[in-house]
Amino acid sequence: MPVGKFDYDLETRAEASVKSFSLSDDNFFPLFSSYIYGLCNDLPSITTTTNSVLDSFASDGVIYLELRTTPRAIPSANITTTDYIRTILSCITTSNTHTPMKTSLILSIDRRSTLATAHEVVTLALAHRTAGVIGIDLCGDPSVGDISIFGPAFARAADANLPITLHFAEAPWSSRPEELWKLLEYNPRRIGHVIHVPGDVKREIERRGIGLELCLSCNVHAKMITGSYGDHHFGEWWGRGCPVALSTDDVGVFGSPLSNEYRLVAEHFGLSDQEIFRLARSAVDCIFGGEEEKERLRGLMWG
Numbered sequence: 001m002p003v004g005k006f007d008y009d010l011e012t013r014a015e016a017s018v019k020s021f022s023l024s025d026d027n028f029f030p031l032f033s034s035y036i037y038g039l040c041n042d043l044p045s046i047t048t049t050t051n052s053v054l055d056s057f058a059s060d061g062v063i064y065l066e067l068r069t070t071p072r073a074i075p076s077a078n079i080t081t082t083d084y085i086r087t088i089l090s091c092i093t094t095s096n097t098h099t100p101m102k103t104s105l106i107l108s109i110d111r112r113s114t115l116a117t118a119h120e121v122v123t124l125a126l127a128h129r130t131a132g133v134i135g136i137d138l139c140g141d142p143s144v145g146d147i148s149i150f151g152p153a154f155a156r157a158a159d160a161n162l163p164i165t166l167h168f169a170e171a172p173w174s175s176r177p178e179e180l181w182k183l184l185e186y187n188p189r190r191i192g193h194v195i196h197v198p199g200d201v202k203r204e205i206e207r208r209g210i211g212l213e214l215c216l217s218c219n220v221h222a223k224m225i226t227g228s229y230g231d232h233h234f235g236e237w238w239g240r241g242c243p244v245a246l247s248t249d250d251v252g253v254f255g256s257p258l259s260n261e262y263r264l265v266a267e268h269f270g271l272s273d274q275e276i277f278r279l280a281r282s283a284v285d286c287i288f289g290g291e292e293e294k295e296r297l298r299g300l301m302w303g
C-alpha cells in the first residue's frame, strides 16, 4: 500500500481531478461516449490506452485483474467489434507473459443497447473465451434503457456457464424493486455498486452469497452515496455472508488506484492488517477465473 507523502499526493491529485463529476450530471456518461470514445478511435490509441491501464494496475501491485469494456465497432477506422476485442486481448496476452499480474477480459452490455446488440456481446464473449474473455457485464448510464429486454442474452450466457456481473442499484432511478428482482433473475455471480437496495433484496443477495464489487472513491466522488468514505455501505456488508471484491471504477476519472481503495477502507472502517488480508482473500472466492487461478492466488496470498 502507498505510504507517507505519496499518499498525500495521491489524495490531493484525486481530489483536484474529480471535483466536477457527479453521476447525475449531464457530463458524466458523455465523458465516455463523447470524449474518451473520440480519443480512442483507432487501433494505436486503443493499444496505447490498454497498455497504460495494464501497466498502472501491475505497478500498483495488483496480481489478478478483470478488466471490462463494451465491444465497439469504429467504422471511421474500419474497425469491427472483433478487431476491437482482439486488439485488447493481444495487449492482455503480452502483459500476462511479462508481469506476475494475470488479466482477463469481461465484455459489457451497455444498458442503452438493443437485445440484438446484447446477443452480439454474448456471441463475441463465447467466441473469445479461450483467448481470455471470462464473463459478461451490464453497465452504462442507469437513467437510460430497459434492462428487462436482456433476459434471452443473459440466459444464453448462463447456459454456456459464462459468469455474469451486473451494475446493480447504482442510482435511485435504477433501483426500483422490479428492476432489482429482474436483474437477480439473470443469476449474476457478482453485482457492482449495490447502493440503493431494499431489505428483502439485501436478504436475497446474502442468501445467495453473491460477490459484491464495492468502489469507495467512485461512489463518494460521483456523489452516488450521501456523505463520505465512512458512510459507505462497505461498512454494512463487510463481515456478512457475501464475498467483497474491493474494486476501482474508472481510475482515470476518479484518480484512485486499487491500493488506495484498500488504504481508504483501512482508514475509515478501522480494518487491521489481518482484516485487510482477509478482505483481499475473500475476493478470490468470487473471481471469474477458474479453480487453477484461485489456487495460484491462494498460494500467493496464504504463502
Ligand SMILES: CNc1ncnc2c1ncn2[C@@H]1O[C@H](COP(=O)(O)O)[C@@H](O)[C@H]1O
Pocket (backbone or CB within 6 Å): 023, 029, 032, 033, 068, 069, 070, 071, 108, 110, 139, 140, 141, 142, 167, 170, 218, 222, 249, 250
Ligand atoms: C459509476 N460508474 C459507472 N456506472 C455505469 N457504467 C459505467 C460507469 N463508469 C463507466 N461506465 C460505462 O463503461 C463504459 C466505458 O468503458 P468502455 O467503453 O466499455 O471500455 C461506458 O459504457 C460507460 O457508460
